[in-house]
Amino acid sequence: xxxxxxxxxxxxxxxxxxxxxxxxxxxFGLGSNDTRVAERAADLFLQxxxxxxxxxxxxxxxxxxxxxxxxxxxxxxxxxxxPADKIILEPKASNTGDNIVFVKKLLAEKGLNLKSFIxxxxxxxxxxxxxxxxxxxxxxxCLVTSPQVSYGEYFNGDEEYRDKFVNVMVGDLQRIKEYPKxxxxxxxxxxxxxxxxxxxxxxxGYDKYFISSPD
Numbered sequence: 001x002x003x004x005x006x007x008x009x010x011x012x013x014x015x016x017x018x019x020x021x022x023x024x025x026x027x028f029g030l031g032s033n034d035t036r037v038a039e040r041a042a043d044l045f046l047q048x049x050x051x052x053x054x055x056x057x058x059x060x061x062x063x064x065x066x067x068x069x070x071x072x073x074x075x076x077x078x079x080x081x082x083p084a085d086k087i088i089l090e091p092k093a094s095n096t097g098d099n100i101v102f103v104k105k106l107l108a109e110k111g112l113n114l115k116s117f118i119x120x121x122x123x124x125x126x127x128x129x130x131x132x133x134x135x136x137x138x139x140x141x142c143l144v145t146s147p148q149v150s151y152g153e154y155f156n157g158d159e160e161y162r163d164k165f166v167n168v169m170v171g172d173l174q175r176i177k178e179y180p181k182x183x184x185x186x187x188x189x190x191x192x193x194x195x196x197x198x199x200x201x202x203x204x205g206y207d208k209y210f211i212s213s214p215d
Contacts, residue, residue, distance in 0.1 A: 004204060008166045009151045010197040011173055014190075015124045019143045024116035026050045026088075028142075030099045030129060031057015031069030034122050036147035038073035041120040042080040044145070049118055053082055056090040056099040068092070088112075096129055097184055100136045116141040123147060123154060124169040128176055131185035163206075170201050171209025178211065 027050035029041035038055065045053040055077070057069025065072045068091035077087055090106050093099040107114055121129040123146040130144040147154075155162040173194070179185040 004166065004201070004206075005151070005162075007197040007200045007204075008162075008169065011169055011194060011201070012124055012151045014194045015127045015169065015172070016146070017126050017130060017144055019145065021049060021118060021143055021145060023049050024118045024141070024143065025114040026052040026054050026117050027120060028054040028056070028103065028117040029073055029120040030096065030125075031055060031073060031093065032122055033064050033069075034147070035072070035076055036149070037120050037122060038076040039080070040145070040147045041073070042077040042082050044118060044120065045077070045082055045086070046080065052086055052088055052112070052114065053077055054088045054090070054103055054117075056093045056103050058092045058094050096125075096132045097136060100133050104137055104140075115139075118142070119144040121146055122165075123149065124165060125172060127188065128172045128185070131176065131179075131188055134186045135180075135184060166201065167206050167208040170198060170206045171211070173198050174210055 021044070027041050027045045029037050031037075041053060041055070044050065055070040055073040057073065059068060070089040070091040070093075074087050074089050078084060088106070088110070090099070090103050093102045117133075117140060119129050119133060119142050121144060126144045126146050130142065133140075133142045133144075155165065173190070176185065176188055177190060180187045
């Protein structure tokens with residue numbers, strides 16, 4: 001394993017929360033370019049983990065689809081056998097905070113009093129998603145999960161894709177540190193080993209997704 005992968009896997013392992021799932025009111029998939037999130041969310045719904053399947057996502061900064069992410073994810077769920085009347089789409093959100101706030105508003109408009117959710121996100125965004133939900137919707141219960149793949153399986157030898165998501169993952173770790181100060185997330189402990197891996201990846205040039213100075 002090279003140095004990039006060694007350091008990145010340290011952060012990857014930190015981002016995974018390994019929460020034990022239980023049935024909730026709904027499975028809630030957050031939009032992205034990674035359709036494995038839609039597949040994981042649909043599978044969980046079909047296994048009985050939620051009464052509804054929610055997808056949220058419009059056109060984010062990196063969206064590659066011709067339709068909103070929520071619509072693309074909803075189509076995947078339909079093809080896997082999820083009934084159309086159990087799918088709720090929120091097609092305007094462009095970031096994690098919007099995913100949560102917009103879905104909360106949409107459910108209220110629909111008169112659906114859902115209070116517990118299994119959040120489905122990319123593996124390296126589990127922790128950020130959980131922290132954002134707990135801050136933005138504290139009265140609801142949530143667990144977080146992701147497609148069940150290893151670090152190596154996630155990019156499957158595609159180093160260009162690996163570099164893209166490692167840049168995002170490093171930026172997300174910075175957000176885990178900085179966003180609580182801005183009221184976007186709850187505080188989370190970042191062990192020194194994780195922060196040293198973060199600094200190591202910055203030194204190797206993985207600094208493309210910062211909100212400000214990486215320090």
